[in-house]
């Protein structure tokens with residue numbers, strides 16, 4: 392069965408005390424909610440993972456990292472490995488975010504290695520894909536996303552692919568206040584699902600969680616989430632304030 396997920400990607404925001412406050416506020420608010428088959432994931436910066444996993448032990452959210460290095464250990468100054476995340480009880484990890492692709496030149500091939508590393512250590516990858524504006528304007532968005540999936544994801548075996556969460560994040564919608572329309576999101580999510588069905592099986596494709604990300608907020612979340620192939624959201628800016636984030640959780 393498909394899991395419905397709202398994940399908060401804090402990016403490079405919050406001091407330690409601010410992070411402590413936000414995690415506590417979200418934990419307290421979730422305590423009074425019935426989440427049924429909804430999963431809430433908080434993805435704070437690396438230094439706050441322990442704080443988050445500590446609170447998560449007695450709370451209704453899971454913790455994710457925002458990045459990882461493919462290898463288990465070694466001379467990679469400044470990097471963090473999948474076993475390190477696992478040893479801190481981190482359950483999810485965002486990879487392939489457009490900011491990593493753009494500012495840190497992460498290629499589809501490099502991301503394939505990150506997926507392997509995470510799955511080897513039983514951490515659920517939240518794999519981001521999506522086109523930039525000129526690609527959409529040139530009507531190449533389907534081709535771009537297909538290439539990202541082909542080169543990063545589709546080497547996985549069936550039992551590995553079934554553990555991956557996909558996040559469609561059109562780059563032109565990230566942090567811009569211009570979200571994809573519900574129709575644009577649904578169309579791309581259905582396309583992604585059809586590619587997974589073709590490569591693996593319809594059953595597997597039906598079970599994969601596909602999130603939408605890009606200026607998703609308390610106002611537009613309900614409409615975006617009402618689409619049959621949109622299984623939740625990866626939330627940036629609106630995850631930084633508890634009330635906004637919780638309104639999105641409630642919209643799912």
Ligand code: PGA
Nearest residue numbers: 565566605606626627628
């Ligand atoms: P945004 O970011 O919600 O601020 O647009 C989403 C993301 O980058 O994951």
